[in-house]
Amino acid sequence: MSTLTLQHRVVRQPGLVATPMDGETVMMSIDNGEYYGLAGAGSRTWELLAEPQTLDQLCATLKAEHEVDPATCQDETLRFVGELLALGLVKTC
Numbered sequence: 001m002s003t004l005t006l007q008h009r010v011v012r013q014p015g016l017v018a019t020p021m022d023g024e025t026v027m028m029s030i031d032n033g034e035y036y037g038l039a040g041a042g043s044r045t046w047e048l049l050a051e052p053q054t055l056d057q058l059c060a061t062l063k064a065e066h067e068v069d070p071a072t073c074q075d076e077t078l079r080f081v082g083e084l085l086a087l088g089l090v091k092t093c
Contacts, residue, residue: 004082006056006074009093012049016089029089036089041066042080052093055081 004010018027025043027036038046041062048058055077063073084090 004055004078004085004092006059006078007054009052009054010049010058010081010085010090011052011093012046013089013091018046027089032088034087036087041076045077045080049081049090 015030016027017030018025020026020043023039023043025038025046027038027046028034029036044062044065045058048061055074058081059070059073059077062068062077063070066073068076081090085092
């Protein structure tokens with residue numbers, strides 16, 4: 001896939017088991033047997049990606065909930081979701 005943009009719609013991959021634990025999200029991929037942990041905004045991002053949405057929508061929600069300037073939020077969200085995509089934890093739709 002080419003570089004993610006704010007117009008891409010993204011959602012969690014099916015087949016992942018996730019649970020909140022001590023303020024973090026702990027996940028296991030059934031397909032590859034790997035464990036992952038997310039904290040802070042990463043955990044909230046994972047929660048929001050339960051339903052498909054554009055990265056622009058995701059940034060709008062995160063900006064409303066956290067004190068972050070728009071450019072930083074967009075850059076960090078694109079980078080983080082790109083990492084999730086590369087790990088096979090989310091997919092574009």
